[in-house]
Amino acid sequence: MSPFTLRWGIISTGNIANTFCKDLLVDPSTRKADDVFHKITAIGSRSVNSAQSFLNNLNSSQDHFRWGVSNGALDGCSAYGNYDQVYNDPNVDVVYIAAPHTLHHKNCKDALKAGKNVLCEKPFTLDAEEAEELIGLAREKGLFMMEAVWTRFQPITYAIQEIIASGRLGKLKRITADNSLDFKLDDRVESHRMLDPALGGGALLDLGPYPLVWALLILHHHPNNVDRSSPKILNSYQTIYGRTGVDSASRMLLEWDGVGQADLRCDLTCHGYMDGVVIVTCEEGDLVVVAPPSKPQTFHIIPHGPDPSRQGKVIEKETHHYPLSPGHGMAYEADEVARCIQANKKESDRMPLEESLMVMRILDEVRRNGGTKTKDLRGTAGQ
Ligand SMILES: NC(=O)C1=CN([C@@H]2O[C@H](COP(=O)(O)OP(=O)(O)OC[C@H]3O[C@@H](n4cnc5c(N)ncnc54)[C@H](OP(=O)(O)O)[C@@H]3O)[C@@H](O)[C@H]2O)C=CC1
Numbered sequence: 226m227s228p229f230t231l232r233w234g235i236i237s238t239g240n241i242a243n244t245f246c247k248d249l250l251v252d253p254s255t256r257k258a259d260d261v262f263h264k265i266t267a268i269g270s271r272s273v274n275s276a277q278s279f280l281n282n283l284n285s286s287q288d289h290f291r292w293g294v295s296n297g298a299l300d301g302c303s304a305y306g307n308y309d310q311v312y313n314d315p316n317v318d319v320v321y322i323a324a325p326h327t328l329h330h331k332n333c334k335d336a337l338k339a340g341k342n343v344l345c346e347k348p349f350t351l352d353a354e355e356a357e358e359l360i361g362l363a364r365e366k367g368l369f370m371m372e373a374v375w376t377r378f379q380p381i382t383y384a385i386q387e388i389i390a391s392g393r394l395g396k397l398k399r400i401t402a403d404n405s406l407d408f409k410l411d412d413r414v415e416s417h418r419m420l421d422p423a424l425g426g427g428a429l430l431d432l433g434p435y436p437l438v439w440a441l442l443i444l445h446h447h448p449n450n451v452d453r454s455s456p457k458i459l460n461s462y463q464t465i466y467g468r469t470g471v472d473s474a475s476r477m478l479l480e481w482d483g484v485g486q487a488d489l490r491c492d493l494t495c496h497g498y499m500d501g502v503v504i505v506t507c508e509e510g511d512l513v514v515v516a517p518p519s520k521p522q523t524f525h526i527i528p529h530g531p532d533p534s535r536q537g538k539v540i541e542k543e544t545h546h547y548p549l550s551p552g553h554g555m556a557y558e559a560d561e562v563a564r565c566i567q568a569n570k571k572e573s574d575r576m577p578l579e580e581s582l583m584v585m586r587i588l589d590e591v592r593r594n595g596g597t598k599t600k601d602l603r604g605t606a607g608q
């Protein structure tokens with residue numbers, strides 16, 4: 226059977242848009258996804274020159290990214306000097322939104338209103354109100370929409386969830402998860418999207434979704450969270466970066482009743498502990514994930530010790546590798562979008578809209594309890 230072709234329109238020509246588009250050009254058979262073919266049919270930028278040079282750059286891709294160029298994935302692709310032409314292009318099935326956080330809501334809304342399916346970068350929106358409005362609109366229009374939490378679709382996350390759910394490590398106790406890096410804040414211009422409060426800058430909104438995705442995968446989806454209830458925020462703290470007033474670091478302590486606690490961190494001033502960016506502590510041992518938390522490929526199981534009273538299922542340290550297919554690891558989420566749209570689904574079971582909304586509510590509460598300049602920043606819901 227010939228593969229299902231999904232035609233992508235791309236909004237903005239920044240860093241992650243480039244990484245994502247490159248991954249769309251990788252041969253799907255390298256990740257056993259022969260049922261899908263990704264085609265990029267429109268690129269939208271605030272400047273037509275930027276759209277055209279982005280397209281030229283994709284056309285000159287090498288290595289694994291050459292496959293799509295040679296197999297027609299960029300044939301007939303339009304380069305537009307605005308976003309509206311992407312939304313209105315009849316050759317586009319789904320729009321990928323990769324502009325700064327504060328524009329996600331407007332861009333998604335414009336795409337949905339034009340009748341397009343949507344994949345939107347994390348954080349899904351600036352606040353929960355925006356997310357609610359988009360979810361309502363997507364449902365009203367009968368369109369597919371998903372937050373681009375690529376980590377969820379990587380092979381290692383399924384494997385880790387399976388081990389935890391199997392009970393092999395004994396009862397789950399708690400997790401810690403950390404997505405931190407030394408972003409060299411002092412060397413950046415104040416208008417950088419990570420530093421500018423008006424663009425939703427700071428660690429929480431940019432890095433926070435990753436510790437949260439681990440908390441959701443492990444605790445929210447744990448078999449003991451039978452009715453999938455939301456966590457309580459026990460505590461949170463934001464460190465303020467004086468120069469622009471955004472958070473240079475954020476901490477969250479969440480609890481899923483009857484399941485466990487999640488101690489979550491994100492920091493723009495230093496790396497986390499690379500050999501243990503996520504630690505799932507269970508009765509019999511720890512499951513420890515090696516960096517980066519957005520796309521890990523290795524985890525260890527480390528037993529707590531030879532305690533004869535334990536069930537003895539974890540005796541020696543184990544190392545498990547789940548290598549990503551060629552590319553950056555973003556194609557798995559694109560495959561999910563293609564399969565959902567082909568099956569006429571309006572959302573992904575693996576990344577449900579309710580969970581995007583739940584994350585936005587958590588981020589709102591942390592932001593509003595902190596003292597940064599984004600504390601009172603409101604989104605564009607209703608506009
Ligand atoms: N999934 C992942 O791994 C990652 C996701 N992200 C998410 O993707 C989004 C974009 O991040 P990233 O690619 O790093 O950002 P960049 O700054 O590299 O790119 C953002 C692009 O948005 C467009 N844009 C529109 N309006 C503005 C504005 N007022 N100021 C700046 N840019 C504007 C520009 O493209 P143009 O001029 O062409 O319109 C710009 O190039 C963020 O929401 C971030 O959270 C980021 C990194 C990794």
Ligand SMILES: O=C1OC[C@@H](O)[C@H](O)[C@H]1O
Binds near residue numbers: 406431517519
């Ligand atoms: O979204 C992201 O994913 C990967 C991280 O390292 C990056 O900082 C963040 O923006």
